Amino acid sequence: MHRILSGIRPTGDIHLGNYLGAVRNWVEMQHLSQQNLFCIVDLHALTTLQDTDNLADHTRTVAAAYIASGIDPNKSAIFAQSHVPYHAELGWILGCFAPLGWLNRMTQFKEKAGKHKELACLGLYAYPVLMAADILLYKASHVPVGEDQKQHLELARDLAGAFNHRFNSDLFPVPEPIIQGPATRVMSLRDGTSKMSKSDISEYSRINLMDTPDMIVQKIRKAKTDMEPLPETVEGLENRPEAQNLVNIFAAISGISAADICARFAGSNFAPFKQELADHLIEKIAPVGTQMRHLLKETSELDKVLAAGADVANKLAATHMVEIRSVIGLLQER
Structure with a gap:
């Protein structure tokens, strides 16, 4: 290039x-x-x-x-x-x-x-x-x-x-x-059909780079899902926008494929999935936020x-x- x-x-x-x-x-x-x-x-x-x-x-x-x-x-x-x-x-x-x-x-x-x-x-x-x-x-x-x-x-x-x-x-x-990556279009944590946006009035719709670990955990815990358990395959995410969005975010932040994520959490409710997703986000995002706060001082x-x-x-x-x-x-x- x-x-x-x-x-x-x-x-x-x-x-x-x-x-x-x-x-x-x-x-x-x-x-x-x-x-x-x-x-x-x-x-x-x-x-x-x-x-x-x-x-x-x-x-x-x-x-x-x-x-x-x-x-x-x-x-x-x-x-x-x-x-x-x-x-x-x-x-x-x-x-x-x-x-x-x-x-x-x-x-x-x-x-x-x-x-x-x-x-x-x-x-x-x-x-x-x-x-x-x-x-x-x-x-x-x-x-x-x-x-x-x-x-x-x-x-x-x-x-x-x-x-x-x-x-x-x-x-x-x-x-x-x-255009790269499995999460090129990250959706709102409150509405899987709308793009994650700075202008959304709900702070719980997005993870900000300067969010603390506690804030990340809380936002992921409150992220909207549906009543069904996680599917065995990626195809099972169709017509489940909130579940699909969270799996895509998990794949992008962890480097694990969406197929492997589905296979691992198949049949499970979202609680253990969300906890591990929050852990990955804290590992990758929290250091960025810390450095940003240092630079902005x-x-x-x-x-x-x-x-x-x-x-x-x-x-x-x-x-x-x-x-x-x-x-x-x-x-x-x-």
Whole structure:
């Protein structure tokens, strides 16, 4: 892999879904790529964030989660999206070439805007174009994404191809998605049909990376299940969303296959299963939370990491923006 780019929105506590579906995989990928760019996409956060008072703190918290999980600032650039102004510039440029028909197909806008689309902000509607700019700005070859972002990455691929065709160039490589692991879409602990989310009003819907061991045990103990015992096979989890979600989380955090988990706990109620799941989560998650709390005690060090990452990103982006401006005919600064 030539260059990897991905990011997380700083809209609340980083949770187990972010870790299993994204950050943990990035830790492994950083050793396989020539260059790694891991962004905290704070401009994207503005599309749905009602209270911006804590945005800076949340940005540092995401940076702390990256580092505590094993992303090495010496191998990977960690930076805030807003510290690289070229994201917004390229977002505007790509927006001028993005057909409305393509944007109207984006299902996430429909889901988040709900029945009151006329009250939704332009940023929420144009969000996928800015995401495409995030990727294409650095000519990223591979982009780790969750299942819910696949459609947006397809738009980035379409925009790259359309731009190259329009200007008869090969300026933008068409980025490849990377979707890994048995828990790429971790669901709520209270509703197995809904994605685990920072915005859920129930703290018991998610495991946060800074939860204490006691909190992890309590949340797993209260996680919703059904009345049936655990099945003998993975096929027996069909139409049992809460049970399937917990088995997937167990498999992802432990490295044990879902089939082996079912065989081991077949016919059992959920109590012993939940206890062992909590033990695995404490083993893997609690050290991350401890390190995050340590990093957040001295934010000046985090700010240095973000500044160094932004310096790397700005230099790379500036070079590419010269090429982009030239291709589309903008007058260059001297």
